[in-house]
Amino acid sequence: xxxxDGLLGRLSIDYLPQDMITQGGAASMALIGLFAIAAMFYxxxxxxxxxxxxxxxxxxxxxxxxxxxxxxxxxxxxxxxLMIRVQQIVGxxxxxxxxxxxxxxxxxxxxxxxxxxVAMGLMFGLINLVLPLMIGARDVAFPFLNSVxxxxxxxxxxLINISMMIGGFSPGGWLGYPPxxxxxxxxxxxxxxxxxxxxxxxxxxxxxxxNFLTTILRKRAKGMTLMKMPIFAWSVLxxxxxxxxxxxxxxxxxxxxxxxxxxxMHFFTSDAGGNPMMYINLIWAxxxxxxxxxxxxxxxxxxxxxxxxxxxxxxxxxxxxxxLFAIMFLSFIVWLHHFFTMGAGANVNAFFGITTMxxxxxxxxxxxxxxxxxxxGKINFRSPMFWFFSxxxxxxxxxxxxxxxxxxxxxxxxxxxxFLVAHFHNVIIGGVVFGYFAGLAYWFPKIFGFTLNERIGxxxxxxxxxxxxxAFLPLYALGLMGAxxxxxxxxxxxxxxxxxxxxxxxxxxIAFGIFLQLLQLxxxxxxxxxxxxxxxxxxxxxxLEWSVPSPAPFYNFAISPVVTSRDPFWEQKEAVxxxxxxxxxxxxxxxxxxxxxxxxxxxxxxFLFGFAVIWHIWWLAAVGVIGVIVTVIIRTSNDDTExxxxxxxxEKLDRLARAGKGQTA
Amino acid sequence: xRGVNVDVLNPMGEVAMKQKNLLVFTTLLSxxxxxxxxxxxxxxxxxxxxxxxxxxxxxxxxxxxxxxxxVMWGIPCVIILVLSVITWQSTxxxxxxxxxxxxxxxxxxxxxxxxxxxxxIYPDQQVASVNLLQIPKDTxxxxxITADAPMNSFWIPSLGGQVYAMSGMSTQLSLIANxxxxxxxxxxxxxxxxxxxxxxxxxxxxxxxxxxWVATLKNSKNQLDAVSYxxxxxxxxxxxxLLYVLTQDGLYDTILMKYMSHGSHHVQVEGTE
Numbered sequence: 003x004x005x006x007d008g009l010l011g012r013l014s015i016d017y018l019p020q021d022m023i024t025q026g027g028a029a030s031m032a033l034i035g036l037f038a039i040a041a042m043f044y045x046x047x048x049x050x051x052x053x054x055x056x057x058x059x060x061x062x063x064x065x066x067x068x069x070x071x072x073x074x075x076x077x078x079x080x081x082x083x084l085m086i087r088v089q090q091i092v093g094x095x096x097x098x099x100x101x102x103x104x105x106x107x108x109x110x111x112x113x114x115x116x117x118x119x120v121a122m123g124l125m126f127g128l129i130n131l132v133l134p135l136m137i138g139a140r141d142v143a144f145p146f147l148n149s150v151x152x153x154x155x156x157x158x159x160x161l162i163n164i165s166m167m168i169g170g171f172s173p174g175g176w177l178g179y180p181p182x183x184x185x186x187x188x189x190x191x192x193x194x195x196x197x198x199x200x201x202x203x204x205x206x207x208x209x210x211x212x213n214f215l216t217t218i219l220r221k222r223a224k225g226m227t228l229m230k231m232p233i234f235a236w237s238v239l240x241x242x243x244x245x246x247x248x249x250x251x252x253x254x255x256x257x258x259x260x261x262x263x264x265x266x267m268h269f270f271t272s273d274a275g276g277n278p279m280m281y282i283n284l285i286w287a288x289x290x291x292x293x294x295x296x297x298x299x300x301x302x303x304x305x306x307x308x309x310x311x312x313x314x315x316x317x318x319x320x321x322x323x324x325x326l327f328a329i330m331f332l333s334f335i336v337w338l339h340h341f342f343t344m345g346a347g348a349n350v351n352a353f354f355g356i357t358t359m360x361x362x363x364x365x366x367x368x369x370x371x372x373x374x375x376x377x378x379g380k381i382n383f384r385s386p387m388f389w390f391f392s393x394x395x396x397x398x399x400x401x402x403x404x405x406x407x408x409x410x411x412x413x414x415x416x417x418x419x420x421f422l423v424a425h426f427h428n429v430i431i432g433g434v435v436f437g438y439f440a441g442l443a444y445w446f447p448k449i450f451g452f453t454l455n456e457r458i459g460x461x462x463x464x465x466x467x468x469x470x471x472x473a474f475l476p477l478y479a480l481g482l483m484g485a486x487x488x489x490x491x492x493x494x495x496x497x498x499x500x501x502x503x504x505x506x507x508x509x510x511x512i513a514f515g516i517f518l519q520l521l522q523l524x525x526x527x528x529x530x531x532x533x534x535x536x537x538x539x540x541x542x543x544x545x546l547e548w549s550v551p552s553p554a555p556f557y558n559f560a561i562s563p564v565v566t567s568r569d570p571f572w573e574q575k576e577a578v579x580x581x582x583x584x585x586x587x588x589x590x591x592x593x594x595x596x597x598x599x600x601x602x603x604x605x606x607x608x609f610l611f612g613f614a615v616i617w618h619i620w621w622l623a624a625v626g627v628i629g630v631i632v633t634v635i636i637r638t639s640n641d642d643t644e645x646x647x648x649x650x651x652x653e654k655l656d657r658l659a660r661a662g663k664g665q666t667a
Numbered sequence: 668x669r670g671v672n673v674d675v676l677n678p679m680g681e682v683a684m685k686q687k688n689l690l691v692f693t694t695l696l697s698x699x700x701x702x703x704x705x706x707x708x709x710x711x712x713x714x715x716x717x718x719x720x721x722x723x724x725x726x727x728x729x730x731x732x733x734x735x736x737x738v739m740w741g742i743p744c745v746i747i748l749v750l751s752v753i754t755w756q757s758t759x760x761x762x763x764x765x766x767x768x769x770x771x772x773x774x775x776x777x778x779x780x781x782x783x784x785x786x787x788i789y790p791d792q793q794v795a796s797v798n799l800l801q802i803p804k805d806t807x808x809x810x811x812i813t814a815d816a817p818m819n820s821f822w823i824p825s826l827g828g829q830v831y832a833m834s835g836m837s838t839q840l841s842l843i844a845n846x847x848x849x850x851x852x853x854x855x856x857x858x859x860x861x862x863x864x865x866x867x868x869x870x871x872x873x874x875x876x877x878x879x880w881v882a883t884l885k886n887s888k889n890q891l892d893a894v895s896y897x898x899x900x901x902x903x904x905x906x907x908x909l910l911y912v913l914t915q916d917g918l919y920d921t922i923l924m925k926y927m928s929h930g931s932h933h934v935q936v937e938g939t940e
Contacts, residue, residue, distance in 0.1 A: 379727070411686050414827070
């Protein structure tokens with residue numbers, strides 16, 4: 003073994019992309035990255051970036067960064083989706099836009115990116131932006147850990163993007179079932195990129211779960227009992243309990259697959275005592291709670307949005323809380339419905355089918371509660387309500403097809419077909435994506451100080467709503483016609499092509515909707531002076547975040563609020579209308595965490611470790627591990643991590659902010 | 668060339684027929700909830716729109732009603748209860764491991780998912796074929812299924828639901844064709860780069876035609892034994908069906924046992940060098 007073998011592991015130029023599509027994608031990504039870096043040098047913005055964004059421990063800024071990363075990855079995920087649609091149109095009779103191997107990497111990347119980096123990114127982003135404000139806190143319970151979580155997320159994101167430039171990605175689907183993803187059938191680095199990118203980002207998620215749960219339990223404003231909390235906060239609480247219980251399963255399972263691949267072990271091989279069925283059970287024991295982790299905060303967002311824009315109390319607050327807990331418990335006892343066809347006996351299949359159906363009950367109750375919130379409300383149809391409308395139509399349909407597939411004997415005929423693909427996109431797009439988009443539009447002015455252009459936002463929502471139906475209803479039909487998922491070509495005699503063409507048109511409509519959203523952002527920034535949120539309360543809101551100026555100051559609340567009821571800000575406004583005088587509160591000194599680059603450094607070492615393990619560069623892997631440990635030790639022995647703002651300073655800043663000349667730090 | 672066929676909704680056998688009936692029934696039952704939800708959404712959106720000219724009632728503090736909550740929990744509970752009973756019963760009735768009720772003697776077929784084709788072994792007839800499954804009409808077929816490949820899924824939508832094909836495991840499925848014809852079969856689980864080519868034809872014919880087909884295979888020059896199997900199992904796709912006379916006893920079991928050893932499964936199949 004030469005010196006260079008040890009130095010560079012199995013890294014070699016043989017692993018550069020071989021087909022034109024991947025080469026084009028890698029080149030574009032490299033060019034964009036280089037351009038961004040060059041721009042930073044040209045405009046001399048590195049110091050500003052480091053001091054104001056990369057080292058910040060302000061949850062609102064971390065939230066903005068999560069959302070920016072999620073949007074960028076969303077564009078990549080949609081590009082993957084477009085490629086899938088094009089290939090499945092030309093694939094009638096064996097035509098080729100991308101070859102089979104590339105196609106399998108494309109759909110694996112599509113699913114992995116959308117779930118782990120877009121959906122999770124938007125979710126953690128929105129929670130960071132809103133949760134502390136909404137419960138009357140200044141920041142999350144562990145601001146430094148928050149930064150570590152974000153940067154580990156970025157490290158995972160970088161790994162998955164580098165795979166396109168060298169090594170290629172996993173061809174094993176977004177969940178990577180062995181034996182296909184075992185050493186025998188996939189010896190190359192692709193599956194390893196998948197494992198380590200998720201392993202690193204997954205640690206970040208687990209830490210966020212602990213962080214946000216502690217924040218809710220320990221950092222609520224005085225007087226805000228749990229049953230006075232907004233439903234969004236409840237939904238985050240339940241989702242974070244799911245994160246804490248589920249993500250360790252993912253870590254362990256990916257770890258075992260990693261050991262199989264790195265050290266020739268036999269956890270999930272077909273022979274020598276291994277059991278791939280165990281992988282499938284474990285990965286779905288994580289995977290099912292994961293989809294509830296994604297949807298519950300979206301439900302929480304709709305609870306806030308609907309109550310606010312209907313100018314009415316949320317119907318059935320207590321029931322909403324009970325429903326959340328019912329969903330939380332049930333989501334741990336349904337996982338087998340993802341593999342009814344794996345040959346478990348009828349008793350087992352029937353049990354899991356029934357538990358799966360039972361989840362439909364609390365979910366349905368939530369939808370009814372939102373509808374009854376609309377009843378006898380005074381509805382302002384701003385764009386978040388457009389998203390809500392689309393959500394009810396779309397998600398309910400998806401829920402129905404879910405109940406269908408919960409019947410094992412029906413599932414035998416639609417499992418792994420395009421019917422399944424249509425179902426899960428139905429609930430993820432209709433529920434998770436529409437919910438997060440509604441949240442972004444709703445809370446945008448609170449973070450940035452101006453509202454988004456309404457008209458373009460509504461057009462975007464219509465494009466997504468219509469585009470979704472055109473893109474996915476044909477897939478339900480195709481599934482019933484016997485079309486399996488993940489096919490890159492099929493016999494022309496099947497007659498499937500026309501439906502794929504319709505689906506392709508649907509994705510084009512959605513892509514236009516995305517273009518409108520980007521246009522909306524650009525136009526809104528351009529027009530921001532005429533859309534300033536001068537009061538901090540653009541929607542006649544009900545909850546505490548609307549009681550601070552927009553953009554929200556870096557300290558959130560100049561004076562920590564005291565709460566006596568649900569919808570505390572609404573009640574406060576009502577009291578003022580009745581002529582009651584608010585209690586005069588005193589300014590006090592505030593302690594805030596200092597900025598630190600340690601999160602970036604830890605994630606940097608984690609990235610090096612991941613890259614090294616993938617390419618078998620063992621010395622670099624050791625550097626990565628030791629680097630993380632040493633950095634953590636240095637940080638934990640640092641006692642000087644906070645600074646104080648005096649009461650006078652706060653009073654000055656507060657008066658400025660309320661006079662409309664506020665600045666964030 | 669077959670016309671466009673919605674296989675799941677055009678069952679050609681008893682199992683698929685029962686599954687379709689379940690699908691239709693469950694869809695109709697779900698509409699009991701879905702349609703009122705859509706109706707309420709549209710009606711409430713129109714009537715309570717703040718910018719509509721007609722003034723509607725506005726009750727900003729109305730947040731609960733026992734009767735409504737009882738109905739919104741109650742009706743879904745009843746529907747799910749009904750569906751649960753049907754689920755229990757149908758899951759047992761349509762268990763792939765359950766043999767079909769019939770006076771006709773069942774046909775045994777052993778299925779091996781390979782990269783990237785399907786091998787069908789007829790142990791009682793001592794023949795085998797690749798990508799062509801010929802079966803007699805109105806005869807229950809008992810499949811035992813394994814793989815010498817990554818995980819696959821054995822699926823003939825016209826005849827009934829699928830079951831996974833896994834190396835080192837043997838799953839079972841029972842299907843019956845009640846009409847003659849050619850039906851599409853495929854693998855419903857990603858198993859590597861050639862997986863989209865794992866299509867096969869399930870051909871249901873009269874008993875006479877089936878017997879004639881078996882006789883043709885018995886006279887085939889192609890022998891399927893341990894050696895030719897090893898060739899066949901190499902990763903490759905197949906353009907036209909291959910037909911064999913089976914000259915190795917217990918080939919299916921040998922394939923299955925390859926994965927049961929404690930060493931690597933690259934152990935030689937017995938009978939080869």
